Amino acid sequence: MSRSWVSPGVAYLTRGLLSVIFPTASSVIIIGRLACLQGFPVSPWLLSVVVLGAAPLWLAAYIFVGVISQRRKATRLGARLVPCIQGRWPGNLDKLLNTIQRFKVEYLGQPVLDEMKELGPTLNYRCLWEDYIVTTEPQHVKTILVTDFHNYVKGAKFREAADSVFGTGVFNSDGKVRASMFHRTMTRPFFTHDRISHFEIFDRHANRAIALAKDRSRMDLAIDFQDLISRFTLDSASEFLFGHCTDSLSVELPFPDNTLQSTNTKGRGDTAAAFSDAVSQAEHAISRRVIIGTAWKMTEIFADSTAQHMKVIDEFLDPILKAALARHSTAAKLDVNNIAEDQTFLDHLIKLTSDFKVIKDETLNILLAGRDTTASTLTSAIYLLAMHPEILSRLREEIISKVGPIRMPTYGDIKEMKYIQAVLNETMRLFPALLELRPFREAVHDTTWTSPEPGKKPLFVPGGVMVIYSVFLMHRRTDLWGPDALEFDPDRWLDERMQKYQLANPFIFVPFNAGPRICLGKKFAYNQMSFMLIRLLQKFSAIALSPEPAMCPPAWWAEKDGRQAIERFKPKFHVMLYAEASLSDILCSHLTGFFLAGWYVGQDGSCR
Known part of the structure; x- marks a missing residue:
């Protein structure tokens, strides 16, 4: 359709x-x-x-x-205007062009961070006479997500930019009835404790992914871990949600560019790879629209930039959805809260509605949430563990002591493993997966925010203005997390720093959102990520980054401050955070990322 x-x-x-x-x-x-x-x-x-x-x-x-x-x-209202950036050209056009250019070559978030050093943690990034209020203040995030939730909606601007991809799905929904009642009524019963703790699906696809990694390890070749883990999450999510596996792990992995085999898989087409590529391209298009602002419509007068990609996505999804609809009689009215053990998320949706567009939009939104966010976080986790072998060794010790070198982990195992959760939390603190979809809101009515500077008047937020809370920058503020905020240190979630910073101010950490829009798949994501890390580190004792030139950041980054000076990859974002291979490929769909080059650990504990 x-x-x-x-x-x-x-x-x-x-x-x-x-x-x-x-x-x-x-x-x-x-x-x-x-x-x-x-x-x-x-x-x-x-x-x-x-x-x-x-x-x-x-x-x-x-x-x-x-x-x-x-x-x-x-x-x-007894308030003051939000501090505004000041450019030299009308409409701050010079600032806009400079920011777009810097996004291509500089560290993620640096242009905004530089402005905040001058204007404070909340500013008006006003370009082409359109207000964009950006904040990294946790009190403002709490206001948006909880205390004044109904005054902040996705808004017409964001919905128009994302409609051609996300449609009426949960990512693009608005309003109390639409978002909080309809979408969550459909979704919540499926993400129960019993279901998220069933790991057979995870295990089957984890074993396939690890087998591919073992084969390359025996060949002494690096693998594109971002590609591998995206296939694992896509296959797992599609089977868990639809009962239909995309089988992307059956296709041969790409070889490193510096090998003779590197041309073997180029141009190879399969439906799962085409679907994955189309999703990435469509997400890039949404990101481009949001960055440009309302004027993005002028760049797509004659054609929708997402159309060709959505055609591929539709060709992939439509047969799955139509087959599921054919299995159900629309006249049968079952108890929507009574979910059979073998019932999929798609089966559950069809009980609630026979509207094909609603079913398609909802399934696509949930599939992308299940694939992209987990893949992004696991990719970042592997990168950080490769950068910190002492943390990897400690994590592996917990895994072997709690689960052993062979056994499949259970929900109870994961619940008892505190260090693996600390590693994942610390990964999501430094590299939160969702950078663009959730942080965008539009204020409905005129309101005020408390001033981040004590003693000053509150800040005025006009109705109709786009507001953005930067989770990425807020998670790295030294005044909120301590002087070591830019360091990867899972122990901050286990020692006195947890009480001093995060528990004292919970809204400084919101990788899964908060309030009425908190992610319903939060436990599912934690379980899937924990499960895959356990299975991976049961088999591999070490992880190293490949010295591929394409994945390395520019040499001049080492002369800068903070994490930019030590980073070994280039973090970028479309809808999600991802690892970019080269600057020239910023709009391409094949995103080469980190490389896993470890030693296979046999069941007897020997390495080879």
């Missing part, structure tokens, strides 16, 4: 032209009326000035009135 699309750029362009034509025509009419008065001269140069200058003057007046209106509203 194809997705219909009407160019939003045409409507945007039409409104833009009207905004130019209306003031010009109005001014000409006024001049014409004045010309009818006796003695009022109208010369060609005057008409030229009116025609050329009317639209800019009206725009300037509109902007000026808007700023004055915001100041008056802020004064009435």
Whole structure:
């Protein structure tokens, strides 16, 4: 079933032209009326000035009135405007272009961090006269997610940018009824304790992934771990949710570029790989739209940039969904809370609705959440463990002591293993997977935020303005996490620092969101990530990063401060955080990441 699309750029362009034509025509009419008065001269140069200058003057007046209106509203509420970036060009166009360029070559979040050093943890990244309030203040995050939850919605701007991919799914839903009731009523019963603790599916696909890693290890070749783990999470999520495995692990892994075999898999097409690539491309398109702002519509006047990718996604999903619908009679009304042991998430959805679009949008949203977030976190975890072999050794000791070198872990095992949870928490603190989807909100009504600076007036947040809370930057603030905030140290989740920082201020750590929109798959994600780490480290005793030039950051990064100076990969984001292979591939779908090059550990404990 194809997705219909009407160019939003045409409507945007039409409104833009009207905004130019209306003031010009109005001014000409006024001049014409004045010309009818006796003695009022109208010369060609005057008409030229009116025609050329009317639209800019009206725009300037509109902007000026808007700023004055915001100041008056802020004064009435006893507040002040959020500190705004100041560029040299109209509309801060120079800042916008500079930021886009810096995103391509600099460390993730650095352009925004530099502005915050000047303006504070909450600022207005106002570009092209459009307000974007960005904050890393946990009190503001708490306001958005909990205390004033209903005043912050995804909003029309974000929905328009993401609609062609996420449709009406949970990522793109809004409002109390739509988000909190409909989507969560459909999803919550399926993510029960009994279901998330059934590890047979995880084990089957983990064994396949590890077997592929063993084969390459025996060949003394590195593997693209980001690719491998994305296949594991895709196969696991598709079978868990749909009862239909994508079987992406059956396709041969890509070889490193510096080997003779590197050309063997290039251009090889299979449905799972095509689906995965299409998803990455579509997510890049959403990211591009959000960064550009409302003006993204002008870049897609003649074609939807996600259309070709969604065609691939639809061709993959549609047969699965139609087959599931065919197995169910829409007339049968079963108890939606009574979920059979062998019932999948898709079966559960079909009990609730027969609307094909709703089912497709919801399943795609949940599938991507189950695939991308877990794959991103596990990739970051392996990278950090490779950078810190002493932490890897300690984690492996816990795994062997609690589970042993062979046995499949149980839910009870994982619940007792404190260090593995600390490792995952610390990974998500430094490299939170979801950077773009959840942190975007739009304020419904005028409101205020408490000032991050004691003694100053609260900050005014106008209704209709986009607000963004940067989890990535907040998780790294030294004033919130201590002077060692940029270090990878799982012990901070086990020693006195836990009480001093995180427990004293819970909203400094929100990788799974909080409040009414907290991620329902949180326990599922923890279990899947823990399970895979356990299985992996039962078989591998060491992990090393491959010296592939493509994955290394620029040499000049070493001259900078903080983690940028020590990082061995280039963190980037579309909808999720991922590892970028090279700057020239920023918009490509095949994302080469970290490489696992360890020693296979036999059942007898010997390495080979």
